[in-house]
Amino acid sequence: MPAPITEEQSRRDRDALLDAAERLFYERGFGAVGMDQVRAACGLPLKRIYRFFPAKEDLVVAMLRRRDARWRGSLAAYVEQAADPHGRVLAVFDWLGRWFEEPGFRGCAWINAFGELGASSGPVLAEVRAHKRAFHDQVGVWTAAAGIPAEPVCLLAEGAMVMAGITGDPAPARQARAAAEALLGARGRPAQAAGAAGPAG
Structure with a gap:
């Protein structure tokens, strides 16, 4: 059974997600970037991304x-x-x-x-x-x-x-x-x- 995710790890994951999203959205445009691209850039699974943010x-x-x-x-x-x-x-x-x-x-x-x-x-x-x-x-x-x-x-x-x-x-x-x-x-x-x-x- 995997260890529970700590509050600190959750904060780091959220920051990494926002960093990746900001870089991609600003460089390529909001409409051109899909959630799969955000996932690839931040390294988090989509399921975890959607726990942070239910929608793009x-x-x-x-x-x-x-x-x-x-x-x-x-x-x-x-x-x-x-x-x-x-x-x-x-x-x-x-x-x-x-x-x-x-x-x-x-x-x-x-x-x-x-x-x-x-x-x-x-x-x-x-x-x-x-x-x-x-x-x-x-x-x-x-x-x-x-x-x-x-x-x-x-x-x-x-x-x-x-x-x-x-x-x-x-x-x-x-x-x-x-x-x-x-x-x-x-x-x-x-x-x-x-x-x-x-x-x-």
């Missing part, structure tokens, strides 16, 4: 939710290193530029999920909207301190994500940063550079 939709939602915590945490850690409110707003775009330059960048995972599944999956749509609201609120803290509204800065950031994902060129981050700098009325003002730690998006 559940796996997608969990993967997006975990990625959100890491993605926004990395953004915050980078931006908060800037020394002043204007520098923190501009650091958002510096962080995006670093992310866009990472090997394997395939655009925004939540925009990708919305494009593929938003019309057919209520839970995925809800998760995408929750991430975008959280990002807006996160940026809103920095823009409020700088005395500007969050909406135009978020629109610049979202547009940069879309264009970088489509073109494969990190230039939209620089272009959006310049627009944000104009919005801040700080074109001639040197911005404080954020720290060296890059994104983990």
Whole structure:
């Protein structure tokens, strides 16, 4: 009789499953990847996978939710290193530029999920909207301190994500940063550079 699976082993298996699912979904697309491919990548039997997540939709939602915590945490850690409110707003775009330059960048995972599944999956749509609201609120803290509204800065950031994902060129981050700098009325003002730690998006 096999030994019972410990809580620690269960946690490791779940993390390995989510790691494999995130890598495959982000690289190849949500619709193109089946559960057999996820099984092969993580090494867990399908029966065990379905104990964690009864449906592929559940796996997608969990993967997006975990990625959100890491993605926004990395953004915050980078931006908060800037020394002043204007520098923190501009650091958002510096962080995006670093992310866009990472090997394997395939655009925004939540925009990708919305494009593929938003019309057919209520839970995925809800998760995408929750991430975008959280990002807006996160940026809103920095823009409020700088005395500007969050909406135009978020629109610049979202547009940069879309264009970088489509073109494969990190230039939209620089272009959006310049627009944000104009919005801040700080074109001639040197911005404080954020720290060296890059994104983990």
